[in-house]
Amino acid sequence: MSWTEERIETLKTMWEGGQTASQIAEALGGVSRNAVIGKAHRLGLQSRPSPVKPNEPAAAKVEAEAKPAPVVAAAPPPEPPAPKPVPTPEPEPEAPFDLSDEAEDDEDEDEDQDDAVAASPAVPRPAADAPVLRSVGPGGFVRQNPGEQAPPIAPAPPRRLVPAKPSEAIAGKTSLLDLNDRICKWPLGHPGEPDFHFCGDKVNPGFPYCVAHCGHAYQAQMPRRDRRPPPPLPYGGPRVR
DNA sequence: CCCTGATTCGC
């Protein structure tokens, strides 16, 4: 399997969208997780929250036996490698909500989220967990060029909403409690803010959002090979394992 | 154990 333009594009989008290397590898198919990581690095994609901390001074130690240690004569005490400044990660451009779940998530929040947003038994729930990227317009919405919208938008369903009691500010707006499988769940505003509410339009049948917001939610390119019936299963879909 | 990403290094 080679890295075609399309596959690279998918890799980029998913990587930047916060998908794990495993998920990406699985979505692409024919490649291993390592291959994905390796390629991502070669592409210059910056590391996202990595579990491995950079060793500051301890540095050389790994299996760096590769370094034959230039023995000149009476080898002087090797200078300890100076700790290089940690590159400050660029803040993400923008996104309706925080996508990075793994980073700092709590269990209870997940539950809230599922209850709140994924409560649509009738709907094939295209992507309650990761409505991140994805494309294909079975609904008919036009797809944009990959370059036109760089930042991976993802109306990640808000977590921790449920303000115990309905606020007056959202009176007349579509609140969490108004959500059902027939109205658009696209969030407007930010959770916690007084006027936070949902779109509330009629959904594009089969999707959690209205047609307009589907256009925002589903954009990335997808391997348009085998036809995949209605519910376009996103990359981050159910992990088959 | 599982998972994650980072790195190395032979191809």
Next chain:
DNA sequence: GCGAATCAGG
């Protein structure tokens, strides 16, 4: 350039 093997942290 590619990716398996390996490492290291959660």
